[in-house]
Amino acid sequence: MRWALGLAFSLMTINAQGQKHSRCVVDDRDREVCLGAPAQRIAALSPGATELTYASGAGDQVVAVVSYSDYPPEAKEVQSVGSHTRMDLEALVTLRPDLVIGWTTGNPPEQLETIEALGLPVFYIEPRGVDGVASVIERLARLAGTESVGQKVADEFRKGMAEVEDRYQDRDPVPTFYQVWDEPLMSINDEHLIGQVVRMCGGANVFGDQQRLVPRLDDEAVLAANPEAIIAGGMGEENRDWLTHWEQYDELEAVAQGNLFFVPPSLIQRPTPRLLEGTKLLCEKLETARERR
Structure with a gap:
């Protein structure tokens, strides 16, 4: 008091x-x-x-x-x-x-x-x-x-993001699952800032139509969606363990094509100017997925 x-x-x-x-x-x-x-x-x-x-x-x-x-x-x-x-x-x-x-x-x-x-x-x-x-x-x-x-x-920041969008948004769509958390398994919908980044890079968010901004999922939902690319952050700036989990599912298109991509979470999951760096990196990952078709 x-x-x-x-x-x-x-x-x-x-x-x-x-x-x-x-x-x-x-x-x-x-x-x-x-x-x-x-x-x-x-x-x-x-x-x-x-x-x-x-x-x-x-x-x-x-x-x-x-x-x-x-x-x-x-x-x-x-x-x-x-x-x-x-x-x-x-x-x-x-x-x-x-x-x-x-x-x-x-x-x-x-x-x-x-x-x-x-x-x-x-x-x-x-x-x-x-x-x-x-x-x-x-x-x-x-x-x-x-x-x-x-x-x-x-x-x-505005200029840089606009340049990235102009470069990638009309590329062939890549069905994409972005994993924002592991336990519980969570993703993002199209209204989320990360969902907007995926779209700017020419990605098609496989959970984009979910009502919740950050929907909770399970492995079965991801298997049913069968994304061509899986992008994850992790518990640290260099921790790729979340991606290792998906390697057990050979039937996933993302696994079969080797499209399991890591983006440091601070570059994509914080709404700051460094999002430009994270967006460029995410776009490069999806471009790699296109090249592997």
Whole structure:
């Protein structure tokens, strides 16, 4: 209670300053978030949020991150306040952030509500498309006062993704299964950002019509879909074990053609500018599958 009251007093003092020059943006929950001055002490509550904040040019203002915030390398030196699923709120408050970057579907709602109740501005992110990633960077830059850096990064990302799409989207379709998790077995539908990447590369997502953004499956469903290519991340940047599992099924077209492909998860499963690198890699894998026909 003492730390909460102390924070509330500090926030009233901060909020009383600089209100004439508010910086306002709309977050991914359609809420307006306004700051009286550029954020100087930012807490990023997911690895993706950390990357996006650095990409916006505000890396020097980051004072708190969560576990697995490993990019860029300097983010590993910032104090961690727990994991994205369970933050240490007392440690977070002690760092006196003036902006918190929350992950809409990844952070515990009750903890984000507590943070808001204490008076801390929370900017919710949930980029669902290429432009969504670029837009988050632009809006974070607005809140942090780093507009010139953020705009350049956002523009380069949009341009790079458009070039990849122009190159690959009209290639012969490759029926593709993207594995996003192993236990339980999970994939993505066409509305998911990764599903959009598969489509940009000329892939045909075999579970694209599923209603859930991240559908749960079993081996039998994959066998029935019989994808020509299987693409997986893994539990680490070099862990290909998820692909090894599928080698037992000789009847799978992807196995018969040798089309079991690994893409480092941080390049494709985080909605950050590095998605461009991951997209290029995924497109190259599907092009390899075409060449093996």
